[in-house]
Structure formats: structure tokens, C-alpha cells
Amino acid sequence: MAASEYKRVLLKLSGESLCEKGGSGIDGDALESIARHVMEIAGLGPEVCVVVGAGNILRGATFSQESRIPRNTADYMGMLATIINACALQETLEKLGQPTRVLSAIEVSAICEKFIRRRALHHFQRGRVVILAGGTGNPFFTTDTCAALRASELDVDLLIKATKVDGIYDSDPEKNPDAKMFTELSYADVLQKNLKVIDHAAISLCRENGVPLVVLNIFKEGNIARVIRGERVGTLVRDS
Secondary structure, three states: OOOOOOOEEEEEEOHHHHOOOOOOOOOHHHHHHHHHHHHHHHHOOOEEEEEEOOOOOOOHHHHHHHOOOOHHHHHHHHHHHHHHHHHHHHHHHHHOOOOEEEEEOOOOOOOOEEOOHHHHHHHHHOOOEEEEEOOOOOOOOOHHHHHHHHHHHOOOOEEEEEEOOOOEEOOOOOOOOOOOEEOEEOHHHHHHOOOOOOOHHHHHHHHHHOOOEEEEEOOOOOHHHHHHOOOOOOEEEOOO
16 A cells, blocks of 8 residues: 555545435434545554534534524534544444544543643554644634644645545535546635635635645545545645
């Protein structure tokens, strides 16, 4: 098996990847499938960290709009939901034989550790997958921005945004059959074209810290292994 082109990678997962299509909550089969994808990355050699969203449970901004809950509180509720997802993924990975730790920006000492950069680096050295939960620990930031922030803090060589589509398109491919997929974009392209596949604050962080980003379809067999080996998969976003 070819060695990894990268020393350390961050995988950004949506909360919806942990449930059935169109559903909510956590589905056991979907959870195990995602855990095996994470193990596939680790098995190819790089140190692996994961940021998981919470759209399968609660989206802070949406919940605030649909209820009388203030945005600040709703966002914190969403951050707590990411911890639920992270703990479920940790338990599944460890049952499959992959040592894993959850580090959270919000302290929940009974079930996970506090995020400290040096602690994360220690876990990498021990061969553990590190799941980064609790978002940034602040309201008004998405888990995409959390992924870009942690990728920058942890000197990640590649940020992989795992989606259900093959890459970044000029329009929604589920609504427009003629949508064009980009194979490579600059950070500026994403911002100027107002492409919505990733939060623009996240793109700005990646640009400022030189973190390359790949957007790919995690459900397409072999995609993860190919990108880890340095092959062109999905859409690559980096300095032009």
C-alpha cells in the first residue's frame, strides 16, 4: 500500500453523515461506515484529527430562527450536540480497534478532555485519532470554521471536507444537472465566486495559514485513500 503524502490531516465531517439520508439522530450503520473511513485514513500513515458537525441533531442558527431561543444559547446547544456525535464516533472507532480521544473546546470532564494543543500533539504521538468537539467554543462560528482553526493550530498538511457530492460546483448539482465541477480553485476564487460549499470565514483562515483544502465525496469508494496518497480527487483549494 502506498504511503501517505501527508504527515497530519484533518477530516471535517457533517453531522448528517452519521444518520440515514434525510433523517436525524445517529444511525448505527452510518456511524460504523464513517468510523471505517476514519480508520482507512489512519491506516495509510498520517496522524488524523476529525471535526464533526451536529446537523443531525441541532443547528444553532436554524434552531434560533425557528424558536425563541437566543442565537448565543442555540449555538452553545449545537456545540454540545457535536460532543454527542464525537463520543459516539470515539466509541465506535475504539470498538473497531482504533485508539481515539475526544478533545472539546467546551469542558465536559466526565466524557472528554479539554482541548489543549499540546495534549492533541501528545495523542498524535501515541497513535490516537483525535476528535475535536465543541466547535470553537464560541457562538456565531460554524464547525467549518472550527475545522480551519484547528487545522491551523495543529499544523495540518491537508484539510479534507467530506461531503455527499464530488467536489465544489458552480451551482447545486442536485438541482442543476448541468452544474460544472471545479478541479482546482484558489482561496480567492471561492470567496469571489461566493461558492457556498464551505464557510467563508473558514476559507479565509485556510488562506491566511496556508492550509490546503480538498472537498470530496466520502461515500465514493477509494476517494479517501486516493487523496491521502496524493492523487487528485474532488476539488483542491489552495493558493494559485
